């Protein structure tokens with residue numbers, strides 16, 4: 001307790017910034033470990049359940065077709081409602097469109113990559129909802145996993161944010177030097193902000209979106225929308241990145257590049273928001289104070 | 295600019311806490327206004343689109359049934375893929391199960407309540423994904439809406455958190471007085487933490503979940519899972535609250551009670567997480583410093 005009090009003065013930006021990178025590394029390693037533990041657990045609780053669901057769909061379809069060569073209105077509605085029910089219980093969209101190929105192999109959506117992706121979706125609070133736990137055990141674990149994972153994620157992002165803040169300060173100082181030498185302060189400030197925002201948007205949004213659009217064969221606008229919905233952690237899940245048709249055996253690499261890029265984006269977004277939130281707060285409160293005084 | 299600098303010393307907990315409540319109120323009003331603007335816009339861009347989608351599904355089903363009294367394998371697959379496509383374009387789950395009643399009225403899912411719910415899902419980053427914009431205009435607006443709404447939400451929650459922090463400090467001081475008088479420090483601290491956590495869980499999770507379970511006829515466990523997934527802003531969207539079968543004409547009231555309770559929960563969660571994150575950060579860094587020293 002006493003030790004921790006001594007370190008609160010400037011805990012993260014310790015001696016010449018080395019602690020920041022060391023603790024960042026420790027946290028990233030811890031995070032990866034935590035992701036793998038979670039992924040394994042989810043895969044273990046969910047796999048059997050989804051296999052049963054997929055088998056059920058196939059059984060229904062076969063039953064319908066063999067029993068009724070002449071299908072009626074009621075039969076189709078019944079079939080349809082059944083399929084919807086089982087789709088909602090964890091059969092993926094990809095498998096949905098493979099239903100006509102009856103000979104295909106049964107496979108659970110809880111593959112290792114998908115399980116890691118799910119664990120990441122929980123602790124980043126993105127939660128696309130394409131893949132969710134349906135067993136009671138899985139749901140209980142999911143809650144517990146979030147309770148530990150969320151503060152961990154927040155801690156990682158805040159440390160990452162502080163590192164970024166140091167970089168930002170250096171960058172701002174360079175800009176300030178530029179500004180003082182030219183002395184056209186107002187106009188140059190606007191140009192500065194414009195350039196900074198453009199650079200940020202290109203690095204954090206446009207470039208990763210272009211990669212996603214290329215590999216997943218999406219419209220560029222769709223990729224940008226998907227990416228922004230993801231890094232803001234809204235994560236609607238109406239579109240998710242598929243299995244990288246152009247990657248071949250390197251789809252793992254694509255997935256991890258995507259993960260890293262999303263975390264980068266989240267860090268920048270949280271830094272931007274905390275900065276603008278502080279600015280707004282100060283402004284709001286100064287307005288309120290002014291109206292109290294006047 | 296100078297004014298804002300003067301207020302940074304202790305900007306929110308101003309004179310006897312009055313500013314906190316005033317600024318909270320201002321922000322809540324602003325937030326409600328922002329929600330209504332967003333809801334109207336989303337409803338405007340999405341409504342026609344979803345009506346077309348629903349009409350398409352009905353047309354397909356009718357076409358299938360009138361053309362083929364004897365339906366084949368290929369026909370069903372074709373029908374099914376078409377329906378899936380249009381379901382993915384914004385027809386709600388509720389409407390999905392009403393398909394057999396062909397005489398029912400056409401209605402877009404973008405009702406006023408749903409539109410407000412969607413706007414709230416964007417700025418809280420819950421994003422269930424049951425209802426999403428599908429038009430390019432809607433998606434562009436959604437991104438812009440998030441860019442402004444997210445810092446606004448963060449600001450509101452942080453001010454709310456500070457108010458709560460004041461309350462927490464008072465509560466802790468009462469507990470401390472209790473502890474000093476009894477002097478069995480270690481054991482009592484554990485009891486204190488246990489009672490605090492129990493009270494928090496009951497107020498923030500168990501009580502609202504019970505209300506949801508009662509009104510939506512859910513299993514209590516499902517309601518708790520849904521509620522925790524919501525207040526952590528993960529928002530999978532595999533389950534969402536329906537239209538309150540027991541509320542009758544007061545479903546608006548139910549919706550706003552739910553909204554308020556979710557915001558409360560989010561505030562408490564963010565306070566807890568920031569506190570535990572700070573604690574973890576201090577601990578992690580003291581461990582790192584210790585290992586550097588030793």
Ligand SMILES: [K+]
Nearest residue numbers: 127235421529
């Ligand atoms: K979500």
Ligand SMILES: [K+]
Nearest residue numbers: 126234420528
């Ligand atoms: K989310």
